Amino acid sequence: MSILYCRNCGVDVSGEALFRQVTFAVEKGEKVGLVGPNGAGKTTLLRACLGELRLESGDVFLTGTLGYLPQNPLIDENGTVWSSMLEERADLIDMRAQLHILEERMAQSADEKIFEQYSALTERFETMGGYALEAQIRKILSGLGLSNEVNRAIQHLSGGQKTRLALSKLLLRSPDFLVLDEPTNHLDMDALEWLEGFLKGYAGAILVVSHDRYFLDNVVQKVLHLENGSLQSYSGNYSEYELQRALEEMTLAREADKLNKKIARIEDYIRRNKAGQNSKQARGRETHLNKIKPIDVSKTPKAMQISLSTGRRSGDRTLMLEEVSIEFPGRKLFQGANVELRRGDRVALLGENGVGKTSLLKAIKGGLNYKGEIRLGANVKLGYYSQEHEELRGKGSILDEIREDSDLLDPEIRSLLARFGFVSEEVFKPVAVLSGGEKSRLALAKLFLTQGNLLLLDEPTNHLDTRMRDVLEEALQDFDGTLLVVSHDRYFLDRVVNKIARLTPKGIRLYVGDYSTYKTQVQEETAVTAQARNISNQNSSSDVTSRLKGNSKGATDRDIKRRQKKVLQLETQVAELEKELKSLESQMEEVTSNYEKAMELHHVYEEKKALLDSTMLEWLEITED
Structure with a gap:
């Protein structure tokens, strides 16, 4: 059964038809991607289907509960992140209060009707996930990188954090039908992968607009392609x-x-x-x-071909960072960054949001103060692309923007702009009114003019549709200089880069290979670390025995053996208690019993935790004597 059915829908923009006779359906539980070039009307189609824009023709049938995340969501800035999440499930909070009232009434009266009300409400509360509400909130906030902002006032969050909070609230509500417009914006790699896993296991239907091809490959089962006013449906993920x-x-x-x-x-x-x-x-x-x-x-943008040629060949060593650190008043982004780039390297700079990736690119360019040493190699000429399009003046037309930075004649400029998708009268369009994708293409045209042999690119695929991303990737594959790029586009990274530089607050770690190879290396390192930790735990008993012998001069062999036996007993008890606590935590998060059972689990958990503390204290006293 369809949860959304659009039949012969049409929408006009500025008196002209954007699309007509568009028909499609999203079935219950189905995960669908909506793609197409910039300006095709993807967001407009979503808004029309949801009733936010007037349809010129056609009908829309929508069943079930709906959750919609626009590209720039508005969010109430009152309260904290935690209180905002709780307010999203005010129904469960009210239900919990009603349960407490019924409990008090049951303590005062044995009225059978009260017990029946309590039983029915408890069952409903449990079915709706009331007992696991706080655990679910923590899970979602942690997955989307907001666990450290739980008690922070919403008004002090960044724009990206507010967007992630809006997404968190939507996921917590868990509607029957999720409609997401570019949900991967403002997410770092870890949050992206968490969201993919969450949506793959989501029970409801999903309709998502995204230019993130890696994300679409991992999430959707069907793709709708909107272009030139018509829509076509394809089964399978993005690659299919x-x-x-x-x-x-x-x-x-x-x-x-x-x-x-x-x-x-x-x-x-x-x-x-x-x-x-x-x-x-x-x-x-x-x-x-x-x-x-x-x-x-x-003729689609994919038919375009652009090149990013170098004006001159650089030396073999193109960029050297030695003990570089960047800090702002009251906050240090990172320190001890050391790395060397050689001609032909194509390096992706990865790291958590806020660690300083963009700041490092700006420092290399010379636009930000830093400590340490940054050196460019012989004959290195920088080319810089900013995700905020800072290199665009924003005054005059597209043609004027290029005139300011080149000695080319107008016919040559128009020929250049045509290679980046600006044809005919489009070259006279004011820069101030360009869309995000158009500004990105213009910025790439200006990057071409620099003829740099060391390119610093900050999120170059943002705002580009998938076909223009393909064009850019092909150009960078043919680029014969050196590349340092910040990007969350994993599909792009797999096609373009040959090294990954992981930036952390403590410095840079370099990995050889594309993004998929890097992920495999990280997973293997994590497995080795876990294995080493297990071996360390297994060897702890022998270490304790050695310490006991060293700390028991004058004691008899019988005393030593007695203490060794007691230590082993305590260690076994600690391990069992830790295992029981983990089991209780899982039961409390996914409790399937009534409210009394949940409280009982909580009491048992507190008792076990107190016993673990006393056991650990006893173990420390024996081993340190």
Whole structure:
């Protein structure tokens, strides 16, 4: 059964049709991606389906509860992160208060109706996840990187943090149908991967607009493609959609070529025979020709080709960082950063949000103070791309923007801009009114003019549609200089980079390989660390025995053996208690019993925790004597 059904929908923008006769459905539990070039109307289609924009034609049928995350969500800034999350489930908080009232009434009266009310309300509270509410809140906030902001006032959060809070609130509400417009914006790698896992296990239906191809590959089961006012549906994830789309375009191109050759033959026949003895046949062919409808093979951005050439060859060593640190008043971002880049390196700079990735690029460019030493190699010329498009002046037209930075003549500028998707009268469009994708393409055109052999790129795929991302990736693959890029686009990183530099507050660690190779290395390191920890725990008993012998001079062998036995007993008891506590924590988070059972588990947990503390104290006293 469909949870969303749009039939023959049409929307006008500024009096002109953006799309017409759009029909599609999202089934219950289905996970669907909506893709298409910038300006195709993806967000407009979402808003029209949800009733936020007026439909010029068609009908929309929506069943079940809905949750919608726009690209720039508005959020109430009153209170803290924690209180805001609790308010999202005010229904459960009210239900909990009603349970407490009923408990008090049951303590005062044995009225059977009160017990029946309490039993029914308890069952409903449990079914709706009331007993696990706080645990679920902690899980979501931690997954989206807000665990350290739990008690922080919302008004003091950054714009990105507010967007993540809006997403957290939506996931906590758990509606039947999630509609997400670019949900991966403002997420670091860990949060991205957590969100992927959460959505893959989500019981409800999902419709998501995203340019993150890696994300779409891992989450969706169907892809809707919106372009030139029409919508097509493809089964499978993004990679499968791309393959189907490519096959379609190849087939269409072949059919168009065959038809064009047929038209050319008919036209040639008409031209040769229009005035001769075969003129009657020629007129018949002309009538037939007028009935032939040409196949329109639209030229897409993927057909564009851009290059990022270097003006000169740099030395083998292009960039050296020695003990670099960056700090702001009251806060140190990172320290002890050491790394060397060599010509031809394509390095991705990764790290948690706020660790200082963008700040490091700005320091290398010379636009930010730092401590330590940053040195550029011989013949190195920098090219810089900012995710905030700081290099754009924003005054005048697109054509004026390029005129300011080059000695090219206008025809040459127009030829350059055409390579970046600005054709015909578009070059006279004011920079101030450009969309995010258009500004990104213009910034890339200006990057081309620098002819830098060391490119510093800060989120270069932001705002670009998937086809323009493909074009950029191909250009960077052919680039013969050195690249240092900050990006959360894992698909892009797998295609472009050959090294990963992981930035932490304590410095930089370099990994060889693309993003997928880096993830495998990190997982292997984590497994080795866990194994070493287990071995260390297993060897702790022998270490304790050695300490006992060293600390028991003058004691008899019988005393030593007695103490060793007691230590082993205590260690076994500690291990068992820790295991029991973990089990109780899981039961409290996923309790499937009534309220009294939840309270009982809590009391048992506190008793076990107190016993663990006393046991640990006894173990310390024996081993330190």
